[in-house]
Amino acid sequence: MLKVFYPHFLINSVVELTPERLRTLGIEYLLLDVDCTLKRYSNQEPEPDVKAWLKSLKDENFKLCLLSNGVGKRIGQFAESVQLPFIAKACKPFTSGCRRAFSEHGFIPEKTALVGDQIFADVMAGRLSGITTFCVTPLSPEEEHWFTRIKRPFEKIVLSSFRRKFPDGVWKER
Numbered sequence: 001m002l003k004v005f006y007p008h009f010l011i012n013s014v015v016e017l018t019p020e021r022l023r024t025l026g027i028e029y030l031l032l033d034v035d036c037t038l039k040r041y042s043n044q045e046p047e048p049d050v051k052a053w054l055k056s057l058k059d060e061n062f063k064l065c066l067l068s069n070g071v072g073k074r075i076g077q078f079a080e081s082v083q084l085p086f087i088a089k090a091c092k093p094f095t096s097g098c099r100r101a102f103s104e105h106g107f108i109p110e111k112t113a114l115v116g117d118q119i120f121a122d123v124m125a126g127r128l129s130g131i132t133t134f135c136v137t138p139l140s141p142e143e144e145h146w147f148t149r150i151k152r153p154f155e156k157i158v159l160s161s162f163r164r165k166f167p168d169g170v171w172k173e174r
């Protein structure tokens with residue numbers, strides 16, 4: 001399998017990314033996918049544990065920015081509710097959104113990780129941008145658009161190949 005499809009880390013939820021774990025990995029900047037990563041697709045609010053997690057990272061001075069393929073108005077409203085900067089219409093799996101984070105928000109690629117739930121959008125965008133990638137289990141895949149749902153069976157093939165090779169969820173060639 002091409003490594004562009006493999007996340008560096010497979011995790012169940014963003015809340016596993018404690019400040020300690022991120023610091024150990026040298027990560028200071030996080031690009032966060034929104035739908036199915038921080039919130040259920042149909043919700044306007046993050047999950048309560050995610051809300052607390054966001055606060056804990058802000059309190060510890062991590063730099064966060066939302067990075068979504070969604071349209072500006074919807075993502076902008078969510079960004080306002082969690083008080084974070086955002087990049088909408090990010091065109092993941094292309095790298096334009098990540099590059100904007102580097103140029104407009106001062107994110108340093110070597111210290112940046114992208115966290116998202118889709119292999120063929122988030123993981124690829126992060127990999128192609130040369131940054132660390134965390135792939136989370138989607139919060140509400142059943143609520144997604146059909147064009148996301150049709151990609152899920154192919155993601156399952158990638159993820160089972162990843163799990164066979166790296167049972168502890170950590171990409172070893174990192």
Ligand SMILES: [Mg+2]
Nearest residue numbers: 033035036117
């Ligand atoms: Mg998503």
